[in-house]
Amino acid sequence: MKKTAVFLMLATAAVLPGCKSQETAEDIKTSEEMTANVQNNPLMKKSGNKHGIESFDKITVNDYRDAANVGMRKEKERINAIVANTAAPTFENTINAMDKAGAELDRALMTFSPLSSSNSTAELRDLQKELSPLLSAHSDDIYMNRQLFDKVKKVYDEMDSTVLTHEQMKATEKIYKAFLRSGANLSDADQQKLRELNQKISALQIQFSQNLLAETNNTYVTVDRLSDLEGLPESNIQRAAQMAEEQGAKGKWMFNMQRASCNPVLQYCKNRELRRKVYEAYCNRGNQANDRNNKEISAELVRLRLERAHLMGFKTSAAQILDTRMAKTPEAVYNLLDQIWTPAVKKANEEIEDIRTEMKKDGLTCEPEGWDYMYYSERARKAKFNFDEEKLSEYLEINNVLKGVFYTANKLYGVTFKDVTAELPVYEKTANAWEVYDRDSTLLAVFYSDYYPRDGKGAGAWCTSFRGQQYDGDKRVEPIVVNVCSMTPPSADRPALQSIDNVETMFHEFGHALHSFMRDVHYNAVSGVERDFVELPSQINEHWAFAPEVLAVYAKHYKTGEPMPKELLDKYSSCSKYGQGFATVEYLAASYVDMDLHVLEDVPADLDVMAFEAQKLSERGIPRQIRPRYSVTNFKHTMGGGYTAGYYSYIWAEVLDCDAFDAFVETGDIFNQDVAARFRKYILTPGGIDDGMTMYRNFRGADPKIDGLLRKRGLK
Incomplete structure (x- = not known):
């Protein structure tokens, strides 16, 4: 679904490898065996396919295993060489060398990770569990290597007196701080304890995610x-x-x-x-009396994360995690959530009154329950606005919607798309592929769409990559970007007609894709942005989904081809904010619970995460008819990793995206080329060479205001 996790990856895929100083005879034997397999392993030789895309159908589970292990070994060798180098540490022989050291491992994981989420099998899930402790140890080896840290620290301490570019200085700073956050300054005993915690947390996050996948699909x-x-x-x-x-x-x-x-x-x-x-x-997914129950796993993750935070000198898990985010502190997060909670609950209670009215029409005098909300809210919307979403969906055929997505990108940034599905390897028969060209006709990226649900695909929607944007010498290498969703598939008598939410999801995930297409950095260390900034490019793209100028291009009736009538669009516009009380409260409820669990300074031995969730939300006065968008046992964002103490990021970024869209609206042209050029220059292109708020101020010329968000959600 929309805004659920964008970038859903193997929990350990983002690690940087480490090194061990000793080799055993068994290590050497294993290395020889792996080297013998290189010749036949598609992941360990140059791809002959267009754009260097992997031949997905030729890769076996053993190929993934061998490629990952060879990748770790090669990286160890390169890291050892950095440590052994007797020359004075410099950016090139230390920071850049580290940044480029993991090419083979990156290639293996950036193929394995997307497919283990979208085409999961029992064998791939077993391999996830097998690789998890190895990758965790591999990461710890590098970040707890004091000799290596000493070299990095020397480059960091002297970088102001050297001739480094701004990007190089930021890469140095990020790598240096990664060492600090990963325990480089801990004692030997505490480093060992941290290693054990990292491995346990990684394994539990994977188990949680696999349990949830099975619960959702089965x-x-x-x-x-x-x-x-x-x-x-x-x-x-x-x-x-x-x-x-x-x-x-x-x-x-x-x-x-x-x-x-x-x-x-x-x-x-x-x-x-x-x-x-x-x-x-x-x-109740993950909270059933079966072998996929996630209650104890969730409680244990909360305990272990807090233990890790304490080991690193933080009072709470949230304090440790937010130290690297735009929000910086739990107090800043709660301050934002609290500003929105009261008007959202007020609006939700108004909507519940409408539901009571509709239920009485059916002779029901009981109180509404959670399972009444969507049904009677739809009825109430029809009664208030004479609007029928099913009628609207007749104009939202998925291929036409995608034309609208592409049209918007072209109008804003000048990019064009060429369908190359027949020319490229595809990992799933319903996936499609496009080459993406920039305004000057240079190749910018390759894009895959994977829109339909199936067994083995995780729930929700996300954007991932088979290859990130990078440089080969002076040549920019195009990224290979994938949008993965679970849209409404076609049926016997209808094409794939989409709901309003699904259309917004397509625009949302493509906003992430645009961010990946346009990123232009030279170092992996600065390719990423803060978690609470990353949703800005995706969420702003939703603003164009139902703009009349865009609907005129793609909203065609699936039978007649006629454009959406103005009367229907006007009805949608008049009621587009209806239901936002419910939507906002269920989102905020999940965000609060995520934070509440991770601001604990002590975790009870008998923590019942579901009772904790119910108590905290009751104390805040949540309407009884509304549950959090995700309960703890199916809350993959926080328990599966990635958005731990970070689910608030969507609403944090929504403050940014609404304020940023106002920059277009203020000009009277939602496709204003000057504003679009600034957004591309300062938000989409730089990666993480500046912090998020600096990039936003560079674009907008001022700090963001919350007013746009409240207007968009009908809360002001």
Whole structure:
């Protein structure tokens, strides 16, 4: 779904390798065996395919294993050479040498990681578990190497007196601080303890994610009678019948916990009991009495993260994590969330009154429950605004929506797209590929879209890469970027018609892709940005999704090809903020729980994460009909890693994206070329060569204001 995790990767894929100073006979034997495999391993020889893209169908699980192990070994050798170099440490022989040392390992992991998330198999999941401790130890070896740290520190201490570029100075600073955060200054005993904690945390995060994947794709609600599906669109009924047949239950209807499967039931199905079953099955993922239960894993992760924070000199996990983010402190995060919580709860309670009114029309006098919200909210929206989202979706066929996505990128930045699906290897038959060309016709990137749900694909949507932007000497090497989503697939009688949320998701994830296309840096160390800045490029791109100028290009009726009538667009515009109370509260609730768990200064031995969640939200006065967007046991963002103490990042970045979009609106032209050029120059291109707030001020000329966010969500 939208804003869920963008960049969903193997938990350990971002590590930088380390070194060991001793080699055993077994090490040498293993090295010889691996070297013998290089000739036949697609990941260990130059690809002959266009753009150097891997031949996905030729890569085996053993190829991934061998390539990762060879990559670690080669990096050890290069790191050892840096340490052994008797010349005075310089940027080139220390920082740049480290930055480039892991090319083979990066290649292996940047192929393995995306596929283990989108095309997961039992063998790939086993390999994730196998590699996790090795990669964790590999990272610790480098960052706890005091001899190496001494060299890095010398370059860092002297960089102001040397002739380094701004980018080189930032790369040096980031690598130096990475050593500090990773325990380079700890005693031998504490380093060993940190190694153990890192390995345990990494393994538990992978186990959590794999449990959740299984719960999402293999938890089903089965319906025996067609009459129980009253109100559900025919296309969804057909897909449910197909799912049942695939599961050996021909003649029945089944729904798993992928959003594309279960959300239409909650939104359209008249059968209240069926809605309850689906809602509870979705909310309780990871909290069932089975071998995929994530409660204890979550509690243990909270404990271990706090123990690691204490070891590093921080009072809480959140304090340690936020030290490198724009927010800097937990207090700054809570300050933002608190500003939005009160108006959001007020708006949500108004929406609940509308739901009560609609329920009374059905003769229901009971209090609304969570499984009533989407269904009766849709009814209330129709009653208030005479708007039917299903009618709107008839104009939102997925290929046309993608034309709108491409059109927006072209109007803003001048980029063009050439379909090369037939020319490039694809890892999934429903994926498509494009070459992306810049305004001056130079090749900018390669883009893959992977839009439909399937077994083995994680829930939600994300942007990842098979190759990041890099340089080979003076030549810029184009990135290979992938958008992975779980959109509504076609049915027997309809093409793939999308919901409003799905359309925004496509624009959102493509905003991440644009960021990856346009990044232009020379060092891996400065390729990334702060977690609470990374959603700015994606979220601002959503603002164009339903702009009339863009809809005129892509919103065509799937049968007639006629453009969306102004009357329907006006109805959507009038009600577009309806339901934002619920959406904002469920998002903020998850953000609060994420923070609350990670600001603990002491974790009870008997911590029950679900009871903790319920207590904290009750204290804040959350309406009883609303649960967090993710409960702890299915909260992959925080428990699977990546957005730990960081789920607030979406709303933090939304302050930025709404204020940034106002820069376009203020000119009277949402495609204003001067503003677009500034956004590209200061936000999309620089990677992490400056901190996020500096880049934002460079673009906007001022600090962001919260007003735009409150207006967008109808809270002001």
